[in-house]
Amino acid sequence: MPGGGRPRRWSGLDERREVHRQIPVAAHLTMQAISRLRTIAKVAEMLGEDEEWPWDLSGDMFAEDGCITVYDLTEDGTVAFTELGLENLQERIRHHREWGLAPRPEKGGEA
Secondary structure, eight states: OOOOOOOOOOHHHHHHHHHHHOOGGGOOOOOOOOOEEEEEEEEEHHHHTTTHHHHHHHGOOOGTTTTEEOOOOSSSEEEEEEEEHHHHHHHHHHHHHTTTOOOOOOOOOOO
């Protein structure tokens, strides 16, 4: 043995570290833990919008955008938003209003 020591035994931790070193850096991205969600009905109420329009806007939002499908007793489940998702949805609403593509708010909420 080089150095006169005992042969090195690899532990499971050593193997995981070696595999971890071989994974590209982009694969190590992490997301903040989700501590609360707001359903689309709640978000629509908060924003003073009809629920249908935020539903349409969320159609191409994904978990990375803060939009999650929650399955409940209904057949299709419901859409829910994290804090990030709420911010992203508000930005989409703002852009659609700027571009003249938005329906008028029902209850005078702010976007």
